[in-house]
Amino acid sequence: VDDPPLYYWDYLRLDQLLGCQDLESARRGELARDEMMFIVTHQAFELWFKQILWELDAVNERMGQDIVPEREMGQVVAGLRRIVTIQRLLGDQLEVLETMTPLDFLDFRDLLIPASGFQSVQFRLIENRLGLRRRLKIKGSPYTSVLRPEHVEMLDRSEHEPSLLDHVERWLERIPFLRFGSFDFWQAYRDAAEQMLARERRTIQMHPNLDERARAEQLAQFEETAETFEALFDAEQYERLRARGKRRLSYQAFLAALLITLYRDEPILQLPFRLLTGLVDVDEGFTTWRHRHALLAHRMIGDKIGTGGTSGHSYLEAATQKHRVFADLFDLPTFLLPRKALPKLPPQVAEQMSFRYTP
Amino acid sequence: VDDPPLYYWDYLRLDQLLGCQDLESARRGELARDEMMFIVTHQAFELWFKQILWELDAVNERMGQDIVPEREMGQVVAGLRRIVTIQRLLGDQLEVLETMTPLDFLDFRDLLIPASGFQSVQFRLIENRLGLRRRLKIKGSPYTSVLRPEHVEMLDRSEHEPSLLDHVERWLERIPFLRFGSFDFWQAYRDAAEQMLARERRTIQMHPNLDERARAEQLAQFEETAETFEALFDAEQYERLRARGKRRLSYQAFLAALLITLYRDEPILQLPFRLLTGLVDVDEGFTTWRHRHALLAHRMIGDKIGTGGTSGHSYLEAATQKHRVFADLFDLPTFLLPRKALPKLPPQVAEQMSFRYTP
Amino acid sequence: VDDPPLYYWDYLRLDQLLGCQDLESARRGELARDEMMFIVTHQAFELWFKQILWELDAVNERMGQDIVPEREMGQVVAGLRRIVTIQRLLGDQLEVLETMTPLDFLDFRDLLIPASGFQSVQFRLIENRLGLRRRLKIKGSPYTSVLRPEHVEMLDRSEHEPSLLDHVERWLERIPFLRFGSFDFWQAYRDAAEQMLARERRTIQMHPNLDERARAEQLAQFEETAETFEALFDAEQYERLRARGKRRLSYQAFLAALLITLYRDEPILQLPFRLLTGLVDVDEGFTTWRHRHALLAHRMIGDKIGTGGTSGHSYLEAATQKHRVFADLFDLPTFLLPRKALPKLPPQVAEQMSFRYTP
């Protein structure tokens, strides 16, 4: 305990932290005051990206275990919730950038060429850690061409490490209860779903308030839904969807996710359900952030190309739509059954899903 | 003054207001508790839509005057700022909806068919009031087919009233200063822009750090930019863009908006500049709201069709991209010049742009 | 199924809902446009208050059961989380009110006398439902004097119904595990806490970097902490604190809350811990809302008395500090022990706290 007493300024390394805002415009002798805000905002982004990576690493480590202990599940969920809270911040930071007018940005924008936010290695690491596939990345994106070799290598490496999507998939595949003693969840679900579909088809066919055009339209749409279910009931058809990139999770994992969603009130499934919800929230968070970022780029630079040489806001907008990792989970509600149509769990299954202690 | 003393409960008509949450699920004898939240949230949306219409009406009335008095400009800007503040609320309200899980929604979702948020007449009135053109509306959208005759009529009528876009266009066309005595803003700007473009082309051609592929790419992109400017310098070409729906403002109005943006620090242009910024903010606010709404629809109902019979989230996502009213203003930054390249205003022009009182 | 097809406008009762904005200023023939926003904002508040009451009723009903089934605990927590999400909205709605300037408010403020937000019966019902005690309410508050008899009666009745605080207290008192077979949580905790205190006292006494003044100060503060612990170890002293209004939960309930907080990673305690966190969040949400409301009142009416005849912002600010229901839970961290100092649970206790199913 010979250490000198800890001092806030030193603990946070403020000499170092507050010493790395070097305005390019000042260096060139033509100070553009707003560049400070531009730098500080981007540095704050990178600080938070580091924190998100830190949380994702912990989540991946826990989820990568052969058996994830119940007590750690809570921490995984807490990690995802923290990421969602940080994402809200990232959105608000865009509002700080928006306080700069395009004309003020122009005062130093050209000095930054060819540097660009596309070079944010940490953001790409986050995408890889989550499980964004390279082939999902937008064509024509200057993905790694603009990065330094050591950064390209970091990204390449991270693409070969198991992602959160991989871990979640394997964890889902190991979820028990899909078949439990004599109870076959899958068969029970399938029967119930087919009954529901038959009922829905009949409703549209009979509905007195639909004119012929409306009825035909709704029937056409209904048949699409019915086909989607067919693809769920048929492992081979599911695999074809997957081969075409429409699904990413394995068949077994997708079914387990459905089970969790349907029976999420059972004590042992409550945390797994919150985990799935957390994944959807995180995906939605980044999607919305990309969308807002694209709008910001549009209003800042108009139709011009970005400092990194990309086509700017239309590239960003395209990425918004494609860069979803857990789209399968977004699609899950398609296959939900109303509670009253849901097969009841046999008592011995329900009991196994509960706590040992009973009052 | 024989009125009884005003009472909070009566002033807000709370008997009436708090008496119009009739749960369809309760009426059918199968209460789904979350339906209350669903109704309350949508009612709150409609309350705020009414308020937005109220503000837009005031804005349109003021902007529709032949001459908009300076003191009213401040109120117009304040109206737009209030709308932006309300839009933030609308976004947060989506987060309340997200606290409902898809399974809980399913408890009453089918009871709502064929009612749907697409039937929000007020939201469509807002779109019309802002100036969304019918032909801009997504093809295949069940625009008015699902509405009651009186609502169809309301919408039709509102499409023929001058919109905010119309008023702004005419106000911009009347902005003086484009030619002021011997000073021709337009010629001065054009000279400066052409010099800047020549400089940029040279930079790319000469830049030592670009390899051939990169240089070719950047040149190709640059030429696109240059063409965009050409289209700005040539009224006929501009009109062709407009005919193809790429521009909505008249040539004269577009130039005036550019003038305001470039010289927004002159006292008389400060409020007009804030007005243009406010229009972009409002447009961005609805765009982001639509985007988040589409995500919400996806996670609530998956890939199924919505209760209104539309294709749900993908329809909404498509609308997000197309339903921008003031896209021209988003594009303005394309044509900005750096302050140092900006033609100086002759003193007598600058003086006219200032206050009468001088200390 | 002879019902006509459901129509969005009717489902939400929009004729009724959008028909209850009656501007007092318009009625008197001197339209103040901002009054619409004032009414709409307050009506939105009341809609959300109704929703919060709806959620609190469900929470209270579930928590009021002799044994709260595990599957319902998840719904209780979800209810609290929804309330927190709504509270965020309430805060943002204040920002809409802030877009009105004091001068614009003055245009209709006097017309509202003596109506006042203090007459919001629903807000007081929320306070009562949560468990705010009447004697905690600020002295001099015009609590019920300004309300109509039927509203006074509603509030009186709600004060005699068991509140969320009551339910939580009884639920906590029934939590098992405080003594489990031969394991006495309480004795183990007490030993550990006393060791920690002894260690802390020694650290201050010995710390080389403290000068005499600092050491004396820190020791004095430490002794206060030590006394707080004494009061925890001594049921009688705890009851004296409670008699003085410094604690509200019973001794037994307070200890159970401490147990949950310390061992919240055990599967069976994860939801109870989230419940306690949710209560703190809800309390904090209302506290912050009151604080912001007080600031708003100050900037809207300055130092004048409010329309309801109360002293305005200083009354509100005072309420902010006192109107906390779950202050006991805020104080809990005082008594936490670092994980390494925490007594380990015997295996058979830990096992009872886990799921029946083990992989």
Next chain:
Amino acid sequence: VDDPPLYYWDYLRLDQLLGCQDLESARRGELARDEMMFIVTHQAFELWFKQILWELDAVNERMGQDIVPEREMGQVVAGLRRIVTIQRLLGDQLEVLETMTPLDFLDFRDLLIPASGFQSVQFRLIENRLGLRRRLKIKGSPYTSVLRPEHVEMLDRSEHEPSLLDHVERWLERIPFLRFGSFDFWQAYRDAAEQMLARERRTIQMHPNLDERARAEQLAQFEETAETFEALFDAEQYERLRARGKRRLSYQAFLAALLITLYRDEPILQLPFRLLTGLVDVDEGFTTWRHRHALLAHRMIGDKIGTGGTSGHSYLEAATQKHRVFADLFDLPTFLLPRKALPKLPPQVAEQMSFRYTP
């Protein structure tokens, strides 16, 4: 132009920035994962504090000029708006901190002693730059005793530099129009106010719906208001208030602020009014942040003393109430007159307040 091409990673000094998160817990060999979040959040705070200081310096520089050019007023207002946008971020960052539970904080809390957020030199610099007076700082606060000599010196120096409050005061004192030719704003206002007060007194005395007790109460409150006005009409009495710390602005400055608020629709007063509003917003932003920070401290450490040796949350809560710089501006609405009671400006005064150019 021999510089190597700019690279995002280098431009933001990410090696340096992302290299200054040194976890004290890791250094001691007992990694507490949440310490990363604790450090990152506080570093983000300090980055934004730097940005706020950067904006305040620009604001102070502009406002410190003998005559503030109109075009710079817009930039001053934009600077304040940016600070308000950043303050919203600061609030959201507290929510990230709240994702840490007290037990997790305890894992590393003691390692930080005696470092503490009270040692944030930048935050104190912000307070000084705004104009918080040392004597306003809470008694018993360890203000500078815990800081390093060089930081104490920085703070001392900043206390002797003119603050934003000082600049605003002097700028207000120089506002013309208080007496303009034969028009004496002050006399006109005073007459109108006295008429209004007489009318209000009469209303309370005559109001048929007040019983005797209510009437007496309201009259007592009214007389307080009347006295406040008296103090405004009487420079000596105003100075006495000021001597007692109830006012900070000079008499002349206070009157000018009132003039601006009353006639803020005149073109030349629109920006000054937005400036005053911005000051109130900034003050409110810090006040709310302090309040939320105090709540956070309470729920993180309970009733214990903070790591810096202060009494924690109750100290913070006290500071919340006292640390307001522009309280005078919050009080202004006390003295507003309804528009219809407002003395009309003579045409030649109104003309001087308008633009030179007239269409």
